[in-house]
Amino acid sequence: MSWLGKVLGGTFGFMLGGPLGALLGAVVGHQFDRGLGEFESLPRMDAGQQERIQMAFFTATFSVMGHLAKADGRVTEEEIAVARQIMDRMDLPPHLRETAIRLFREGKSPNFPLDATLDQFRQEVGRRSSLIRLFLEIQLQAAYADGRLHPTEERLLLHICQRLGFSRFEFQALRAFIEAQLRFTQAYAQHQYQQRHGHRPPPRRQQPSLSDAYALLGVSPDASDAEIKKAYRRLMSQHHPDKLVAKGLPEEMVRIATEKTQKIREAYEIIRNHRQRR
Structure with a gap:
């Protein structure tokens, strides 16, 4: 089992903090949210940096995917199927799959803190542009679940890109790639x-x-x-x-x-x- 699997499986705790920690705590029942202030005070290059990035990537991926699925007013069966296909392709064990599903549902909430989630995710990954690119690729694949990119989905994706420091030109190139x-x-x-x-x-x-x-x-x-x-x-x-x-x-x-x-x-x-x- 990976480090992420151990953490989310409850083998030991890790305080991510901030909105991502709050989301994760809400779906796995642990007290992850100890405030963004503590998250920011952690050493930026300590031994736990990679583990925090893993947790942030996983949490942001499925919660933002759920938010994007709701962008056009309703979550379609195709969008749910794509989310499950991504989980299948990851070969998630049962407890991680359940966590991903719950994060997807949290993202559909009208009170989902999208900007705060994206801001913390960007802070965690730092200059690792390849991780941001893969994150956006996954979101675009989910948006194309029904075969087309709806205007509301495109506007939301452009907002997500802007929040993550990804230009409109880069988005269009990534869209063509997907x-x-x-x-x-x-x-x-x-x-x-x-x-x-x-x-x-x-x-x-x-x-x-x-x-x-x-x-x-x-x-x-x-x-x-x-x-x-x-x-x-x-x-x-x-x-x-x-x-x-x-x-x-x-x-x-x-x-x-x-x-x-x-x-x-x-x-x-x-x-x-x-x-x-x-």
Whole structure:
């Protein structure tokens, strides 16, 4: 069991403090909230820093996801299903899964302290921009649960980005990345289905398209080989599971980062194979 699993399982306590500590305390029944003042007084580079970041990432991810799901007025079955799929992909043990579900519900509350939650999360992760990026990727994937990004969801996501120091330009680039990833993942799953079962599956496309591969890497089809390789290496570095864990990503979320690196690698291979055949 990871450090996060031990803490949330009640093996020992850890005082996160602030709004994130209050949220966590509300859903797991521990006295985590000892005030933001104490949280701020903790040494910024002590041995518990990574553990605090893990707890903050987990708490913010599912509570903000719940808040985002409620942004358009109602939580759809698709949004609930995506939240559960993310939990499934993390392979959460029962007590962590229940904690994630309760955090999701807390986020739907009309009194959810969104700005305070985001401010503390940003303070915890500091300059670890790759963690903020992955956090936003997860929120965008949840927002696209019903196949489109609603205007109210987009406005809320832009507000979240502004609070986390993520520019509008970076958000649009990240949105294009997520849209391409969703198309690529769906097409790849269909292709794998056909290979396993020997016949065409009900959905339309059979394999990821070259255009989706370029979009996933964020490059133009006119880009040079060197530019494509640079984009590929940058994305692989941003999503490298070991690097993210070292920066404070909860171990339970490693599978999500690993899946992303696999899709990035597959997209790069599609482009490289196409160019070698020309």
